[in-house]
Amino acid sequence: MSQHTTIRRRVDPRAERAARTVLNGPRLRLLHQPVATATNERRRDPRAIRDAALVQRLPRPRYDWARDAASAGTVAATGHAVAAAPSIPLQVIAEPAYLILAMLDRPGGEVSEHDRQVIAAARLLADAGGGAVVTVSTGRGDVLAEAGSDRHVALPDGWAHDYVPERRAAAASALMMELSPRHILFPDSPDGGDVARRVAAAAGERLFTGVQSLGPDRATRQSAGGSLETGHRLTRLMTVAADAFAPLDGVRHEARPLDPDAPVIAGEEILPRLGGARRLAVDPDALSLSETDFILSAGNGVTDWQSFAELGEALGATRAGSRVVCDAGHLPRERQVGASGTVVSARSYVAFGIAGAPQHLQGIAGVRHVIAINTDLHAEMIKRADLSIVADAQAVMPALIRLIRERRHG
Template sequence: MSQHTTMRRRVDPRAERASRTILTGQRPRVLRQPVAAATNERRRDPRAIRDVALVQRQPRPRYDWARDAASAGTVAAVGHAIAAAPAIPLQVIAEPAYLVLAMLDRPGGEVSEHDRQVIAAARLLADGAIGGGGGGAVVTVSTGSGEVLAEAGSDRHVALPDGWADDYVPERRAAAASALMEALSPRHILFPDTPDGGDVARRIAAATGERLFAGVQSLGPDRATRQSAGGSLETGRRPTRLMTIAVDAFAPLDGVRHEARPLHLAAPLTAGEEVLPRLGGARRLAVDPDALSLSETDFILSAGNGVTDWQSFAELGEALGATRAGSRVVCDAGHLPRERQVGASGTVVSARCYLAFGIAGAPQHLQGITGVRNVIAVNTDLHAEMIKRADLSIVADAQEIMPALIRLIRERRHG
């Protein structure tokens, strides 16, 4: 029977004790674990870090310890580790089996929330969740470039002339959609169920003889449904070629990245435009933002208990073209009418942008802005709940920010 001898490194107890000794003298201090090797790290000044983190002196000091990372030169100074966000993989469909067109409104050149919902519905059709098979591609059609549509789920993009966004000529968009139907032979064409998108969809249905299924609110395997009679009835059928998507029926995609590759057609979409009938003097009417309901407007300027300069608040609302609103405290004080109250006990809003001045963020108020996509908060209290909810925060006095914004808007308009 053979024996195996294992060679072990001899331990020097004196050397190990010396590595753990951090205080010499009459009473040496010895640690349980050896001291880690020293790193060449810049010495931090605790007073400088405290000064950088100070955001408020009166009535009592307040500190934001996340602000001292830059002064410390390392994230470890504040005890927080910031992990890099993982890159979203690019999804490429080189040879799509079929195409799904998404005709977007893109009002004013900006991609609306409804446009993103239409792309999400088209993504369901292209990925094979409906009809089976998969391997389809979403082709977005709108003015402007398709770069911003890549994160919404667009695989290809057909850019309409930029001038089409300013003029209301539905016949022109309908002719372009008909030309795309002939050139690309898409399996489905989706439109936002809006006054403009629904108008174009009905014109195409009348010109091509295709059946239009309007106001789609849910999509399932081989089935599209919509509600009628005030929601008491539900109508369903197999998805048709032409469909309009109801607002808030589908959640916009998040955390995806597609190509949105420009798709160039052999024939221009403007061919034969000179023979199209045109409406004489068609234009969009200016609407007073304060005349709109809070549940219908896209841009809300809201005030809380921290606002005292109501003249500047009114001027800022006029300069921004925003609908004015307020918290319950403001409406109770009589600064704004009761129908302008935002919150669980007032109006639940779903605006595209919510600009809040001097609002602390009570739970009832935060419930009223749950559906808002972008929240901007201006408040002197860094730890206010509205600051935590906001996508962009300004820690300052509302009475200083409002006049500055008014001056900036007027300068840019004159410039």
């Protein structure tokens, strides 16, 4: 039987007592634990840890806490930095079995949440049998790679700001003949629905609108105020309802540019043209909070209501407020944001002087970008915001108004 010799350092009680002594005098004061030695470990940043663990922002934040140490900038006890989290692998479909076209609105050249939802629905149909998603819109396609696009057909940039449904419909019809896609999906929006109906009328095919769920061979939608569910076999042309499919997150596709032939862009004469069409100016305050895309909100920290009104007009944003503001009569009750008011899902939400009560944070849970202006660095709204300005609202609002007017005149 072998014996193992264990070598232990001898404990020096005098050295330990000296390390625990914090006061010399008539009466010694000792710590219960010895003084910890200093290390080179960096302080952990809780915000960086939370951002590193975030895997899905909408419709509800989801976190993977196993990833927190990878990108939070922490240093191990050995002094070596922790390796960065692995990048998302690129998914390439070189030879797809079929194509799924996603005709996007992309209003003003920006990819909307509805556009991302349409790509997610197209991704379901493509992944079912080795197909590829072809996005069709104005602008570049590289920003659509993380939304699930395999190929991208770029339409002229001038179409992003003009109401040209006949041109988009002509391009969709030309792509139908050239690429022979299995399905074409449109956003079930005023513009997307208009284009979809024009394409269906020109092709003489059935259009299934308002799709809310997709299966291998069946699409469904709600009817009769949501009390009934209508199902239909998959048609070639379909429109996707808003908020029916969650946008993809944590994926990276190729989004390879696909150059269309000349008839795709020059084929606008295929369909009859709509003469004299133009977009009408709409008062942002006439829009309901559940429909607007840009909200300027005020809280108890706002006292200069004249500047608040001028800033809303300069930004073209819909004005709203917290419960305290509406209770005081500064804004009508239908302008209250929160669980007890209106739950909003705007793209941008600018909050002036709002502390961030729980019911108010519940009302903006679906907002994509939040900008907070508050004098309290530790306010809950500051923690929720993507961009924060620690300053007085009464000083920031006039400065923003001057900057907007200078840029417009310039």
